[in-house]
Amino acid sequence: MKTTRPRTPAKSADPSPVGRPLKGAEKSTGRRFSIERIRIPKAADVLASHLRDEIVEGRLSNGEMLPTERELAEGAGLSRSSVREALHMLEIEGLLVTKPGRNGGSMVCQPSRDTIVKTVSLYISSRKTQLTSLIEARAALEPSGAMLAAKHRTDVDIEAIRSMHENLEASIDDLDEFLRANIDWHLAVIHASHNDLMIAFMESISGQVYAATNVERMNPLEIRQQVIKVHGRISDAIIEGDPAAAKRRMERHVGAYAGHLGIE
Amino acid sequence: MKTTRPRTPAKSADPSPVGRPLKGAEKSTGRRFSIERIRIPKAADVLASHLRDEIVEGRLSNGEMLPTERELAEGAGLSRSSVREALHMLEIEGLLVTKPGRNGGSMVCQPSRDTIVKTVSLYISSRKTQLTSLIEARAALEPSGAMLAAKHRTDVDIEAIRSMHENLEASIDDLDEFLRANIDWHLAVIHASHNDLMIAFMESISGQVYAATNVERMNPLEIRQQVIKVHGRISDAIIEGDPAAAKRRMERHVGAYAGHLGIE
DNA sequence: GTCAACATAATATCAGACCTTTTAAAAAAA
DNA sequence: TTTTTTTAAAAGGTCTGATATTATGTTGAC
Numbered sequence: 001m002k003t004t005r006p007r008t009p010a011k012s013a014d015p016s017p018v019g020r021p022l023k024g025a026e027k028s029t030g031r032r033f034s035i036e037r038i039r040i041p042k043a044a045d046v047l048a049s050h051l052r053d054e055i056v057e058g059r060l061s062n063g064e065m066l067p068t069e070r071e072l073a074e075g076a077g078l079s080r081s082s083v084r085e086a087l088h089m090l091e092i093e094g095l096l097v098t099k100p101g102r103n104g105g106s107m108v109c110q111p112s113r114d115t116i117v118k119t120v121s122l123y124i125s126s127r128k129t130q131l132t133s134l135i136e137a138r139a140a141l142e143p144s145g146a147m148l149a150a151k152h153r154t155d156v157d158i159e160a161i162r163s164m165h166e167n168l169e170a171s172i173d174d175l176d177e178f179l180r181a182n183i184d185w186h187l188a189v190i191h192a193s194h195n196d197l198m199i200a201f202m203e204s205i206s207g208q209v210y211a212a213t214n215v216e217r218m219n220p221l222e223i224r225q226q227v228i229k230v231h232g233r234i235s236d237a238i239i240e241g242d243p244a245a246a247k248r249r250m251e252r253h254v255g256a257y258a259g260h261l262g263i264e
Numbered sequence: 265m266k267t268t269r270p271r272t273p274a275k276s277a278d279p280s281p282v283g284r285p286l287k288g289a290e291k292s293t294g295r296r297f298s299i300e301r302i303r304i305p306k307a308a309d310v311l312a313s314h315l316r317d318e319i320v321e322g323r324l325s326n327g328e329m330l331p332t333e334r335e336l337a338e339g340a341g342l343s344r345s346s347v348r349e350a351l352h353m354l355e356i357e358g359l360l361v362t363k364p365g366r367n368g369g370s371m372v373c374q375p376s377r378d379t380i381v382k383t384v385s386l387y388i389s390s391r392k393t394q395l396t397s398l399i400e401a402r403a404a405l406e407p408s409g410a411m412l413a414a415k416h417r418t419d420v421d422i423e424a425i426r427s428m429h430e431n432l433e434a435s436i437d438d439l440d441e442f443l444r445a446n447i448d449w450h451l452a453v454i455h456a457s458h459n460d461l462m463i464a465f466m467e468s469i470s471g472q473v474y475a476a477t478n479v480e481r482m483n484p485l486e487i488r489q490q491v492i493k494v495h496g497r498i499s500d501a502i503i504e505g506d507p508a509a510a511k512r513r514m515e516r517h518v519g520a521y522a523g524h525l526g527i528e
Numbered sequence: 529g530t531c532a533a534c535a536t537a538a539t540a541t542c543a544g545a546c547c548t549t550t551t552a553a554a555a556a557a558a
Numbered sequence: 559t560t561t562t563t564t565t566a567a568a569a570g571g572t573c574t575g576a577t578a579t580t581a582t583g584t585t586g587a588c
Contacts, residue, residue, distance in 0.1 A: 122320070129461065
């Protein structure tokens, strides 16, 4: 039972005997039937999809251990390398964590926000996304975030926002420190919204916004004082639980920033 | 030169000779020095990070071919399996596409929006994110999206929005078709914003919103008629290039939907 | 000149060995 | 008995080399 198997193993319930894509005869026979580039899945991909489904559908639940690589290989009729490749894919997607050693193995887990942040950050930096796009996205998310923060903030959130605001005030003379504290305050606000998705989106772009921020703009002392003042007023609205005011003020705040960049 | 090498190969410029985490003597010697769980990177991870940097920093540019796996293996002093694992990681991250066969190999490419969509969708469905969070995120993104659409729409965008709106009108009697056409119109609007990030975010959540939409609500005919009317007015604002109106109307539209779900 | 057969270069997969890490269990010491 | 140390087993991590599959040049018959 160890001899050559045909491709596309496992996933046995595939009734279409497509086989290979017609060897020659490709160049636009132009009829009403142009067959579209059949993709032959790799063994690891198939196994990965299978396991991914098992996890998402809940048949493999959080914290559960998968069989060992060797068992999976035998079970799926694949080599250990292919199994490893599949497991590795799911690990990157944040669905598994793998530990070596006795009692090690692959454990099912939920993807964390960090997975999103990594992916989106990679997208942004490898596409060299325009700063305007980042600012636009931020301008879309932050006012609503502030509004939700005013609605859902807990005592812990309030404490965090206050603390971040104090950091900002304390670092008014250190430009780099000030920019960092600025981001931290914004992140504290979005965290208070208790909306995981929006937090993830904001975390993804805030790093890049920070990296691309024109330092010049923050240079004048009065600008930094102004920022602190506005942050204070937004913090107040959130702490007092006034969603409308929080949204309005944040809208004006990020709008002012965009205006300075000529986005209007 | 093929004998056992020490771990952590390549990445030679690591000055810290940490080695293994002190063999025995672990359990809280309690001094002022508790060393924190050193993580030993895997060979594939190191190579992957290295290549990822090369790509992101632009030293490997879009469309460029990497050396063959065997060449990379020899160059990095790793086995082909480790190299393959690294390449596979980058492929999942959307930074490479790999083709088998003669003249095949790994080509550098930019991650597509699809990468984000997949990641975020996976996050949402495996965390069983609350519908309210999705609606909140949507409510944050769509008004700004409509505003940007009114600013940046091209003739092609206008045509697409018109076409989607006609589809919606045509499917008023088929509930499922109507819901799908509804989503498509919203996606056409966000596409017209020409903000890749916001498009990616909206595409990520719209599928899930669709899957979770309470069909009951759309059941009354007058509701569907109302939706069509509002969409029409938003479309008009976008087509006429009136950002403020587009934003305001979209805000009311998604607000109305949220209101029905008791989110307010 | 076209088309079929062959050659070739690359990835895909496999099989099996050995290495490293972790921990459970056994043995030794207190 | 309790604690510490040693040992061994179980798991993932890595390497090697062979084979399969795929895509594409190349060549030769017609």
